[in-house]
Structures are given as structure tokens and as C-alpha cells.
Amino acid sequence: MRGKYREIQEKIYEYFHARPELQTPLEILKDEHRELCWRQMYGLIKEAGIRPLKYVVEDPGKYFAIVEAAGAVDISLGIKLGVQYSLWGGSVINLGTKKHKDKYFEGIDSLDYPGCFAMTELHHGSNVQGLQTVATFDPITDEFIINTPSDGAIKWWIGNAAVHGKFASVFAKLMLPAQDAKGVSDMGVHAFIVPLRDLKTHQELPGIEIHDCGHKVGLNGVDNGALRFTSVRIPRDNLLNRFGDVSRDGKYTSSLPTINKRFAATLGELVxxxxxxxxxxxxxxxxxxxxxxxxxxxxxxxxxxxxxxxxxxxxxxxxxxxxxxxxxxxxxxxxxxxxxxxxxxxxxxxxxxxxxxxxxxxxxxxxxxxxxxxxxxxxx
Ligand SMILES: Cc1cc2nc3c(=O)[nH]c(=O)nc-3n(C[C@H](O)[C@H](O)[C@H](O)COP(=O)(O)OP(=O)(O)OC[C@H]3O[C@@H](n4cnc5c(N)ncnc54)[C@H](O)[C@@H]3O)c2cc1C
Missing domain, CATH: 1.20.140.10 (Butyryl-CoA Dehydrogenase, subunit A, domain 3)
Structure with missing residues (x-):
């Protein structure tokens, strides 16, 4: 990349040159690689002072230059940065509204809120519109209840989930109470912020089950995991509501008229x-x-x-x-x-x-x- 982004790339290379203990050895076990990759990312953000999230929004070229330089140090680091800033951060910023930016931007950018992007399910990868995880609105408590209805709906391959993630943007079908025979209306796939682990103790939160996807052919510095949700309650505000919202009394509003249009707009933001x-x-x-x-x-x-x-x-x-x-x-x-x-x-x-x-x-x-x-x- 270089060119106009030379300065920030040089800064990254210089930081890692000065920190030989952060360089990835040729042979390294999976768990050690994951920890090293976390320390590399932590050092880049906390010590070298690189703050990628604003570039995801304001200057994507600069953001890609950061990922390129980090990826030259260790490609796992480039991907882990991508999960944190482009996928988790990008989904909050691009699919959420001001209240989400106010609450999460700084924590994501500073790495205090490490997170995941939980879209893919075991039975639905390419076919995102077919995913099965549900987020049902409970008008009594003003919450969404996130559930994994079957093994095929377990979120799979989720980067940052196995070890480091504290949050996830979870893609699920938004269900509203309705008067029809089924008792609910399916409003289509939406994204929700779901806390996964306690911010202080790092313990999994109630209803969250996390498994490790284990060793991969490559990119073993990234901790991919599987997520199952059992009646996980999140506040209504955790719906990333840029393209569709639910009011306190359970009414759905959107500037886009159909499920297909909302789906296209949502995925379009993730390009x-x-x-x-x-x-x-x-x-x-x-x-x-x-x-x-x-x-x-x-x-x-x-x-x-x-x-x-x-x-x-x-x-x-x-x-x-x-x-x-x-x-x-x-x-x-x-x-x-x-x-x-x-x-x-x-x-x-x-x-x-x-x-x-x-x-x-x-x-x-x-x-x-x-x-x-x-x-x-x-x-x-
Ligand atoms: C290392 C790794 C990290 C990942 N990290 C994340 C993550 O952080 N978050 C997340 O949400 N997901 C993640 N994923 C999941 C990734 O997004 C999915 O693997 C991808 O969307 C494909 O889904 P699938 O694996 O179910 O493949 P499938 O949907 O089963 O597709 C397999 C193949 O079938 C063929 N195929 C399928 N449908 C069609 C069609 N309609 N027309 C023609 N051919 C078709 C294609 O050749 C396709 O490549 C990760 C995956 C990997 C391997």
C-alpha cells in the first residue's frame, strides 16, 4: 500500500522492530499463538497508540494500510484486527445509531471491549437470510431474548469468540409478538449487541455457551469459536437499529418497506x-x-x-x-x-x-x- 499511508505503516513496522519479543516464531503452538496475537494487537493499540476505528469510518484506505502492515508482521494479527475493528466495530458503527456509537466506540477502539461478529451458523453460512437464531421481543421487560433453536443454528467459526471476546454483534431473526396463529411475526435478520463474558472476571454470562473451533489449517493466532444462546436477555437498546427499530410498545418501524430491502441494506453496509x-x-x-x-x-x-x-x-x-x-x-x-x-x-x-x-x-x-x-x- 505505502504511498500516502507510508507514515502509519512505518510506525507499525518500527514498533514491532523495537519489540522482538512480539515477533511470531516459525514454530508456535495454537494457544501460545493466540496469546501472542492478542499481545501484538494490545501493544499496537495501547503502546504504539494506533486507533483504527475512526479510519474504518472516515478513511478506509488508512484502515486497510494498518491491516496490511499488521498482516506483514503476522497475518493472524491482520485478521484479528479485522475481526475487532471491521467486523465487530464496523457492525456497531454501520448498523447502529448514535446511542451505540456513544456507548461503544471508545471501548472498541481502545480494545477495552474486544468483540466478535457472529453471523455464520453451522447450517447457514452463505445463506445469511436463512439463519435460524431468534431474538424475540418481550414487551413486559423491554428486552430481546436470544435463542439458538437447534444445533444447526449454533454460531460457528466466530473470530475472537473462543478466548478473548467480551461482546458479539449477533445476527438473528427479529420476532415480535403478533395476533396471528403463531403468536409472533418474523421481521427478518437484524443485528444485536450481546455481551458474552463478564467485563471484569471474563466468565461466560448466563445462557452463553462458548466452544473452541480448535486448530485450523492456518491463522491459528485467531481464536475461532462456537456460540450457543439459551434465553439470553438483552436490553431493547442493543438492537442495532439503523435500518429497523422496535418501540417500547413493540411496534416495528423502518424507512425500508420490505424484509428483502432491509436485508440488502444491512449486508450492503458490511461490504x-x-x-x-x-x-x-x-x-x-x-x-x-x-x-x-x-x-x-x-x-x-x-x-x-x-x-x-x-x-x-x-x-x-x-x-x-x-x-x-x-x-x-x-x-x-x-x-x-x-x-x-x-x-x-x-x-x-x-x-x-x-x-x-x-x-x-x-x-x-x-x-x-x-x-x-x-x-x-x-x-x-
Ligand atoms: C477461518 C474462518 C473464520 C471465520 N470467521 C467468521 C466470523 O468471525 N464471523 C462469522 O460470522 N463467520 C465467520 N466465518 C464463516 C464464513 O463467513 C463462512 O464460512 C462463509 O460465509 C461460507 O459459509 P459456509 O462455510 O457455511 O459455506 P457454505 O455456505 O456451505 O458454502 C460452501 C461452498 O458451497 C458453494 N455454494 C454454497 N451456496 C452456493 C450457491 N447458492 N451457489 C453456488 N455455490 C454455492 C460455494 O462453492 C461455497 O464456497 C469464518 C470462516 C472461516 C473458515
Whole structure:
């Protein structure tokens, strides 16, 4: 990324250069990696004074530059930052209203409120509209009751849940008392702030069951977990109510007329996650290319008799492997930089044309970059 964000990236690199004990060793056990990743993130926020949340809103390019630099230190750190700031923080800021910003912004930004983004369920991943977790409004106590109705509805793969998260933005079907035969009306998927663990003791709160998703193929510095809710009561105010609200007497209001329109608006606000994935996958490709090309330059083998051996980068077979990857990485860099640029414009102008462009380009680029990324890593 560098360019106009060079200064903040240098600050991050300098902080980690000065703290060798925070660098991730080549071999590390899962639990140690998770703790190290937490200490890396804590140091970045509390000691180096990096405050990412306002950039999520005001200058996404700068936020992605922070994630890129952190990801170069350890990709688990980049992802853990993404969970805290883009997913948990982003859902509160983008789907909530002023009362949520006033209450949670500082705690999220300072890392006093580590949190999760709990959308995916065991039986519903891509199909978010089909998820089964319910949030039923109780007009007597002015609360929502969050329930996991079946094993398939357990929230799964939730980053920050297994060890560090104190809160989660939980996506659930909003149910209101109604006069029909079923006794409730389904208002569609909404997001709710649900406290998971006690802020002081870190104990799981009543009705919250947390399991560890365990070891993964990669990113083991991130503690993914599973969440089950049993009659968890939260105040009505914890509904992230930007696109739909419930009044004290249980009446639903929204500026958007249908469940489908509300769903599209809700997911539309989360498009930053896709932009971030395209951008951070490109960052990893840059690191991989730099390592492979530098090595090929320094590694010497064969050559004319009685002459210094030749750098393997001078061999055509090596160039045929590396140069197309380098060229693709440059192309991805410019394409994702453009995406980040129009995404930043979209966040400030909300122009309809840009919303469509960002949606299409981010969906395509995320799929394309991550597909080629896995192909390239197979070759390297
Ligand atoms: C490491 C990791 C971390 C994660 N962290 C979080 C988190 O913090 N919070 C969270 O909420 N979720 C998280 N997730 C979940 C992630 O968002 C889901 O894995 C993702 O949405 C896909 O859902 P799924 O795994 O159920 O795949 P599925 O929905 O089962 O899809 C599997 C594959 O089936 C195919 N497919 C499915 N539907 C269609 C269709 N309609 N058309 C064509 N093909 C289709 C596609 O090839 C797709 O890739 C995480 C996942 C992983 C692996």
C-alpha cells in the first residue's frame, strides 16, 4: 500500500522492530499463538497508540494500510484486527445509531471491549437470510431474548469468540409478538449487541455457551469459536437499529418497506469486509513475491567454468514461474487500490452508482484474488 499511508505503516513496522519479543516464531503452538496475537494487537493499540476505528469510518484506505502492515508482521494479527475493528466495530458503527456509537466506540477502539461478529451458523453460512437464531421481543421487560433453536443454528467459526471476546454483534431473526396463529411475526435478520463474558472476571454470562473451533489449517493466532444462546436477555437498546427499530410498545418501524430491502441494506453496509479480504490477500501476495524473488536473486547455482555461479533468477525456468506472479500481484495491487478508493468515496457520498460498483467489484476481486492466491502458493 505505502504511498500516502507510508507514515502509519512505518510506525507499525518500527514498533514491532523495537519489540522482538512480539515477533511470531516459525514454530508456535495454537494457544501460545493466540496469546501472542492478542499481545501484538494490545501493544499496537495501547503502546504504539494506533486507533483504527475512526479510519474504518472516515478513511478506509488508512484502515486497510494498518491491516496490511499488521498482516506483514503476522497475518493472524491482520485478521484479528479485522475481526475487532471491521467486523465487530464496523457492525456497531454501520448498523447502529448514535446511542451505540456513544456507548461503544471508545471501548472498541481502545480494545477495552474486544468483540466478535457472529453471523455464520453451522447450517447457514452463505445463506445469511436463512439463519435460524431468534431474538424475540418481550414487551413486559423491554428486552430481546436470544435463542439458538437447534444445533444447526449454533454460531460457528466466530473470530475472537473462543478466548478473548467480551461482546458479539449477533445476527438473528427479529420476532415480535403478533395476533396471528403463531403468536409472533418474523421481521427478518437484524443485528444485536450481546455481551458474552463478564467485563471484569471474563466468565461466560448466563445462557452463553462458548466452544473452541480448535486448530485450523492456518491463522491459528485467531481464536475461532462456537456460540450457543439459551434465553439470553438483552436490553431493547442493543438492537442495532439503523435500518429497523422496535418501540417500547413493540411496534416495528423502518424507512425500508420490505424484509428483502432491509436485508440488502444491512449486508450492503458490511461490504467493507469483502474489500478488506481482497486487499489483505493482495498484501500477502506482495510478501510472498518479495521472499521468492529476493531468494532467487541471492541463491546462486551453476555457471560458466571458473566464474562466479549464476543467480537462479537469471534462469528462464525460474523467471517463467515468478514473473507472471509478480505481474499478477502488481495488477491486483492497482485493482484493489482502485476498489479501496471507490469504497472510501462510497462511504462518504453514499452515491448509488458507487454502491453498485463497489458491490460488483469487491465480490469479483475477492473471489479472483483469493483463487489465484491459492494457485500461486501451490507453485511457490
Ligand atoms: C477461518 C474462518 C473464520 C471465520 N470467521 C467468521 C466470523 O468471525 N464471523 C462469522 O460470522 N463467520 C465467520 N466465518 C464463516 C464464513 O463467513 C463462512 O464460512 C462463509 O460465509 C461460507 O459459509 P459456509 O462455510 O457455511 O459455506 P457454505 O455456505 O456451505 O458454502 C460452501 C461452498 O458451497 C458453494 N455454494 C454454497 N451456496 C452456493 C450457491 N447458492 N451457489 C453456488 N455455490 C454455492 C460455494 O462453492 C461455497 O464456497 C469464518 C470462516 C472461516 C473458515
Amino acid at each position: 467493507g469486509g469483502r474489500v478488506s479480504l481482497a486487499s489483505s490477500s493482495t498484501s500477502i501476495l506482495k510478501v510472498a513475491n518479495a521472499i521468492a524473488i529476493r531468494y532467487s536473486l541471492l541463491r546462486q547455482q551453476f555457471g560458466p567454468p571458473n566464474q562466479p555461479e549464476v543467480s537462479i533468477l537469471d534462469y528462464q525456468s525460474q523467471q517463467h514461474k515468478l514473473m507472471p506472479m509478480l505481474a499478477s500481484t502488481y495488477a491486483f495491487h492497482f485493482a484493489t487500490s482502485y476498489l479501496v478508493e471507490i469504497y472510501s468515496q462510497m462511504k462518504t457520498t453514499h452515491a448509488e452508482q458507487l454502491v453498485g460498483d463497489v458491490h460488483g467489484l469487491s465480490a469479483g476481486l475477492k473471489a479472483y484474488v483469493t483463487f489465484l492466491y491459492s494457485e500461486i502458493f501451490e507453485c511457490l
